[in-house]
Amino acid sequence: NSNNLNLLSSQALLAIRLCGTVLDQECQKERSTLVSSIWNMVLEKSLPLTVVHYNALLRVHLENRCRFDPAVILDDMKEHSVEPDRETYQCFISSYCQEGNIDGASKILQTMKQKGFKVNENIFNSLIIGHSENGDLARSQGILKVMKQCGLSPSTETYLTLACAYAKHGDISAMDRIISESSSTQDIGFKDGDFLELLFVLSENGHKDQVGRILADLHPETEEFGCLASHMVVRLVNAGHDDVAYNLVQFTVENSVEGSGKMVAAEFLEQLVKVKTTVSKLLWFLKDMSDRKIHTGGLENLVDIGIKNKDIALSVRLADILVTEGGKITKKQYKSLLSLIKKCGEKEVYEHVFAAVKVGTVSKLMSPDILKKWIFPLLDTWPELTIAQLEDYGLSRDQTVTPMIEYLVGRGESESAATVAGIFSEHVDDKLKFLTNSITSEAAVKSKDGETAASEAAEVKAAVAVDHTVACMAEQLLADDRIGDLELMLETREAPQDREIIYTNLLKLYSKHQLIDRAIGLSRRLREEKLNLPGFYEVLGELIESQYKNSEPTVEQPATTAAAPVPHVAPYYNPQYVPVPAPVGLHYLPPNASYQYMYPVQGFVPGYYMPAPPSVAAPHVPAAAGYPASMSPPYQATSPDISVTSETPTVVSLGGESFYSHQTEQGYLHRQLKRAVSNGEASDGLSIYMSLERSGKVVNVTETSALIEQLVRANMTHEATDITKTMLFRNTHPLPKIFRFLLNKLAISGCVEDINAIGQYLSTKIKKDVSYDNRLCNAYLSAGRGAEFLDILVADLEMAVRNQDDEMLTIIQDRFPRGGAMGLLDNHPELLDRFTVLATQFAKTGYVAPMNVLWTYHFINGNQELADPIWEKYVRSSNQIMFQKICQVARSTGNLDLAFGLVNKLAEADQVTPGARGIAYSCLLDCLCGTEQHKKGWKVLQDALSRGVQLEDVNRTALVRLKTGLEAVGEKFPLSIPPKNNRREDRSLSPTNWADM
Numbered sequence: 001n002s003n004n005l006n007l008l009s010s011q012a013l014l015a016i017r018l019c020g021t022v023l024d025q026e027c028q029k030e031r032s033t034l035v036s037s038i039w040n041m042v043l044e045k046s047l048p049l050t051v052v053h054y055n056a057l058l059r060v061h062l063e064n065r066c067r068f069d070p071a072v073i074l075d076d077m078k079e080h081s082v083e084p085d086r087e088t089y090q091c092f093i094s095s096y097c098q099e100g101n102i103d104g105a106s107k108i109l110q111t112m113k114q115k116g117f118k119v120n121e122n123i124f125n126s127l128i129i130g131h132s133e134n135g136d137l138a139r140s141q142g143i144l145k146v147m148k149q150c151g152l153s154p155s156t157e158t159y160l161t162l163a164c165a166y167a168k169h170g171d172i173s174a175m176d177r178i179i180s181e182s183s184s185t186q187d188i189g190f191k192d193g194d195f196l197e198l199l200f201v202l203s204e205n206g207h208k209d210q211v212g213r214i215l216a217d218l219h220p221e222t223e224e225f226g227c228l229a230s231h232m233v234v235r236l237v238n239a240g241h242d243d244v245a246y247n248l249v250q251f252t253v254e255n256s257v258e259g260s261g262k263m264v265a266a267e268f269l270e271q272l273v274k275v276k277t278t279v280s281k282l283l284w285f286l287k288d289m290s291d292r293k294i295h296t297g298g299l300e301n302l303v304d305i306g307i308k309n310k311d312i313a314l315s316v317r318l319a320d321i322l323v324t325e326g327g328k329i330t331k332k333q334y335k336s337l338l339s340l341i342k343k344c345g346e347k348e349v350y351e352h353v354f355a356a357v358k359v360g361t362v363s364k365l366m367s368p369d370i371l372k373k374w375i376f377p378l379l380d381t382w383p384e385l386t387i388a389q390l391e392d393y394g395l396s397r398d399q400t401v402t403p404m405i406e407y408l409v410g411r412g413e414s415e416s417a418a419t420v421a422g423i424f425s426e427h428v429d430d431k432l433k434f435l436t437n438s439i440t441s442e443a444a445v446k447s448k449d450g451e452t453a454a455s456e457a458a459e460v461k462a463a464v465a466v467d468h469t470v471a472c473m474a475e476q477l478l479a480d481d482r483i484g485d486l487e488l489m490l491e492t493r494e495a496p497q498d499r500e501i502i503y504t505n506l507l508k509l510y511s512k513h514q515l516i517d518r519a520i521g522l523s524r525r526l527r528e529e530k531l532n533l534p535g536f537y538e539v540l541g542e543l544i545e546s547q548y549k550n551s552e553p554t555v556e557q558p559a560t561t562a563a564a565p566v567p568h569v570a571p572y573y574n575p576q577y578v579p580v581p582a583p584v585g586l587h588y589l590p591p592n593a594s595y596q597y598m599y600p601v602q603g604f605v606p607g608y609y610m611p612a613p614p615s616v617a618a619p620h621v622p623a624a625a626g627y628p629a630s631m632s633p634p635y636q637a638t639s640p641d642i643s644v645t646s647e648t649p650t651v652v653s654l655g656g657e658s659f660y661s662h663q664t665e666q667g668y669l670h671r672q673l674k675r676a677v678s679n680g681e682a683s684d685g686l687s688i689y690m691s692l693e694r695s696g697k698v699v700n701v702t703e704t705s706a707l708i709e710q711l712v713r714a715n716m717t718h719e720a721t722d723i724t725k726t727m728l729f730r731n732t733h734p735l736p737k738i739f740r741f742l743l744n745k746l747a748i749s750g751c752v753e754d755i756n757a758i759g760q761y762l763s764t765k766i767k768k769d770v771s772y773d774n775r776l777c778n779a780y781l782s783a784g785r786g787a788e789f790l791d792i793l794v795a796d797l798e799m800a801v802r803n804q805d806d807e808m809l810t811i812i813q814d815r816f817p818r819g820g821a822m823g824l825l826d827n828h829p830e831l832l833d834r835f836t837v838l839a840t841q842f843a844k845t846g847y848v849a850p851m852n853v854l855w856t857y858h859f860i861n862g863n864q865e866l867a868d869p870i871w872e873k874y875v876r877s878s879n880q881i882m883f884q885k886i887c888q889v890a891r892s893t894g895n896l897d898l899a900f901g902l903v904n905k906l907a908e909a910d911q912v913t914p915g916a917r918g919i920a921y922s923c924l925l926d927c928l929c930g931t932e933q934h935k936k937g938w939k940v941l942q943d944a945l946s947r948g949v950q951l952e953d954v955n956r957t958a959l960v961r962l963k964t965g966l967e968a969v970g971e972k973f974p975l976s977i978p979p980k981n982n983r984r985e986d987r988s989l990s991p992t993n994w995a996d997m
Contacts (some may be wrong), residue, residue: 226260777820918953
């Protein structure tokens with residue numbers, strides 16, 4: 001659903017490019033449909049379009065042989081304010097030439113000349129194709145002369161295009177002449193990929209008798225040949241030339257290196273299935289491949305391929321043939337087959353199901369579970385008819401009657417189950433014989449006369465169906481220890497009296513197997529349904545007590561001493577008890593202001609403490625040394641009651657059920673906590689954690705962190721924040737990965753106060769490690785309070801400057817969110833003026849990072865009159881220039897001006913390292929390769945190397961793209977690309993990465 005899809009402009013570009021020959025397993029028509037749907041989605045979402053997007057679309061249309069009207073494309077580009085470039089006109093020429101329309105191509109050439117675009121080799125190649133489509137091979141040959149007159153030397157690509165033109169028309173001698181001419185002119189001549197392209201053209205145009213001579217020119221012993229042959233086999237099969245494809249498979253298997261032949265053979269079979277080749281032809285290929293020892297695996301492998309390609313008819317047919325000839329399919333294959341059948345249309349399902357039954361019967365895979373889960377639901381007809389039909393396919397009544405009765409009872413169709421039991425009574429399992437009594441009872445009632453008899457019959461029938469059938473069935477499942485079937489009955493039965501019976505028997509099974517977690521979940525459901533089962537809670541209580549009776553300590557107390565009252569201790573985040581006071585926000589308050597936060601002092605009970613009685617005011621505690629006068633530590637918690645010993649019971653809550661435990665059972669609770677966390681049961685985990693804390697057990701960092709993670713995933717961020725504050729108070733903290741996960745969630749949700757509360761416990765170093773200030777900034781933005789955030793920073797900065805407090809000034813500078821500030825300007829341009837004021841004030845203190853952010857914003861948005869003065873005055877001489885955001889924008893939009901501008905700016909900078917310049921040049925190379933300007937990219941790389949940038953400083957991926965692009969147009973890449981992870985150490989000195997901020 002495109003309405004629920006978030007799509008970036010750069011992602012759309014990549015998706016478009018992937019719809020061409022990259023998807024060689026799909027036919028051209030399907031690829032064209034796919035790219036059209038993506039383009040419509042892009043237009044629907046009003047994504048920003050550039051000429052790169054249009055060029056990618058046109059290139060894919062050309063690869064898929066999908067016709068388009070250049071005039072319509074130009075109108076659409078004009079509507080979106082996009083100006084065509086040389087590549088756009090080149091695609092128009094290629095489109096006209098594919099149709100043989102030389103006049104249309106000539107008009108485009110005139111337009112290019114008027115706009116000052118130079119003609120390149122690709123355009124001449126298109127003209128060769130255009131003249132060939134018109135049958136004018138002399139003019140196609142003449143293009144070589146025209147190219148040389150224009151100062152261009154034909155590459156192997158040009159010679160291949162001309163050779164294909166002759167091959168299309170069956171002029172084999174001319175084709176051979178061009179191949180020879182290429183070999184004498186070029187250093188290498190035609191490669192295997194070029195010969196395979198000729199093979200395809202010959203096959204497409206009815207010259208398959210020439211395939212043998214092409215195969216003779218190939219080099220199957222090379223390692224890369226297998227991949228080339230595999231792709232060509234797929235193209236040939238898609239085009240309907242499976243005979244040629246099979247010849248290529250045989251040639252590859254006989255002559256290639258080990259492994260390549262098997263890969264090509266497997267690809268051939270899979271593609272035959274994908275294009276829906278007839279079963280008879282598939283079997284012929286399979287037999288011949290087996291005889292020639294080209295492929296092993298037989299029909300079993302072909303069944304797997306059919307299932308993988310979701311071809312139900314073929315898979316069922318092949319499975320039927322396999323078992324008929326004495327073979328067997330695996331249980332996994334059979335279930336996959338049934339799953340496919342379940343998804344097909346209603347008209348086809350019966351035919352496929354009965355065929356699958358035959359296959360399963362012969363393979364001895366038909367079990368009661370498969371019948372109940374797959375076969376009966378698919379054959380949605382009268383039960384009696386289903387049983388009779390299945391007999392025709394090898395399933396006896398002894399195999400089907402009892403599973404059918406169990407299936408019907410599980411669905412709540414007790415009446416139908418009783419009918420089946422009555423009709424096929426001799427085939428009913430002994431444990432279900434009680435169902436036949438319902439038929440007898442009904443017959444006896446029918447002997448009465450009139451309306452009274454009919455009414456009484458209905459009542460007796462209902463009573464038997466509800467009370468007797470369900471009760472007996474549930475008791476039988478209990479006796480057979482079948483938890484799954486009993487749980488299934490609970491899901492399908494709706495009548496309250498039925499559910500009460502099932503609840504009782506299911507709890508007995510849970511109790512038998514000590515499944516306390518499931519029993520507690522069952523009790524929760526029972527309460528939600530408001531069913532009254534007094535005996536249920538007695539069994540549940542016995543189950544819970546059984547967990548402790550073996551280890552419960554015996555405490556001897558004087559008979560005359562009354563039991564000490566058990567104080568109710570609550571976690572600090574319980575609103576009815578005194579919480580840890582909320583920390584102050586990030587801004588500094590005037591000296592006469594009242595701080596709300598009170599630092600913890602020695603003697604404070606970690607995490608929990610008793611509230612002061614309502615009638616007694618909290619005692620006054622003098623300000624602690626080292627704290628501001630207005631900041632006093634919290635009053636000391638009430639001393640723990642001495643009556644609370646290690647034997648004092650603690651209230652434990654599991655799944656909503658409360659009971660008493662002893663501290664000696666902390667190990668059990670600890671295991672329950674681990675289980676709850678691993679199962680993702682956040683609420684249960686929190687309840688157990690609180691119980692452990694109340695018993696005096698401090699949960700370790702790893703398990704507390706795991707609980708925090710589950711709470712965040714369950715959107716219980718407030719509870720996760722509270723536990724995190726408890727950890728920080730104890731001078732520990734969650735694992736860094738989970739700590740960042742929590743902070744990210746709080747930032748996205750706009751929980752400013754929660755992040756501020758956590759921040760008061762963090763040192764400056766930890767704040768940097770977890771990017772705290774950026775996340776705080778993002779929280780303000782998510783909460784729609786960006787202006788407030790800036791106002792706080794301005795006020796804090798003014799106070800530090802006014803008080804000439806260098807220490808406070810350093811703290812405020814560290815608090816400035818570099819990455820978050822960029823997001824603030826991108827999403828709230830209305831705050832630009834306020835941010836400019838803040839950046840100016842920071843710059844006056846010698847801190848230029850905010851000015852760097854401001855310059856980046858103006859530079860990206862093309863505001864050169866504002867960006868240049870900032871660059872000259874503040875950024876140029878800085879020892880740390882942040883420009884990663886510029887690289888990101890340039891790459892995602894293909895903005896060459898932005899990439900060139902950045903390279904030129906850094907060339908002027910005073911302290912930028914070669915490693916940093918290498919990053920900028922990498923961005924520029926990516927943009928140039930994205931527009932297929934590889935030769936220009938080579939010149940840019942040479943310029944970088946001449947300016948002191950080392951090859952190790954340039955992104956390796958950019959170098960690989962450039963090398964591949966140059967070789968694609970017949971050029972050499974004379975440099976050796978450095979191995980991975982061979983970057984220079986000074987690479988990290990600049991620029992600063994926005995993500996790290």
